[in-house]
Amino acid sequence: MLVLTRKTKEAIQVGDDIEITVLEIEGDQVKLGINAPKQVEIHRKEIYLSIKHENSEAANTSISLMDQLKKL
Template identity: 70%
Template structure:
């Protein structure tokens, strides 16, 4: 892990198109601004983990019969 020290209004550049700026520091809370292309997903870590868990649960609920039925609609000869 790379650890960098930044003061308020200072930034970190990631690659050519992502910039993270420290907007303010109040007590133990840091406000961060992120400039990135629209196609880059940005989430708080807890939200990202919740999305991953929901996706994993959704995959578990898909039955083999449903998958077979899906492929039958694509190629009715099988």
């Protein structure tokens, strides 16, 4: 893991297309601004994990339904 120290209004660059800027620091919260191409999905980690879990469950349900249909 790369660990960087940034102050307000300072940024980091990820590849050629993604820039993350520290907008504000207040207490233990940091507000970040992210500039990225529209096709790049950006989610909070907990939302990303939830989406991944739901997609996995949906895929398993689809496989189960297809197996049931084959038995008919």
